[in-house]
Amino acid sequence: MNRLMTTKEILEVLGVSRETLRLMMRATPDGHEAVPWLSIGTPGRPVYRWRGGDGLLRWAADTR
DSSP states (O other): OOOOEEHHHHHHHHTOOHHHHHHHHHTOOTTOSOOSEEEOSBTTBOOEEEOOSHHHHHHHHHHO
8 A cells, every 4th residue: 555655755756845846736737637645734734745656756757
């Protein structure tokens, strides 16, 4: 079973800064198959958990 990863872990996997990750999230193309994150926080204070694997890598390639 794949566990959800923290944003800190994703920053390490992708080798990007937190700001770059935010830019990548905003650059996600419309109609992208599925975003690799889930928001478990509130709208004013989002907290994200991430699905790793091939979906994450495809998403990262599409948004860089």
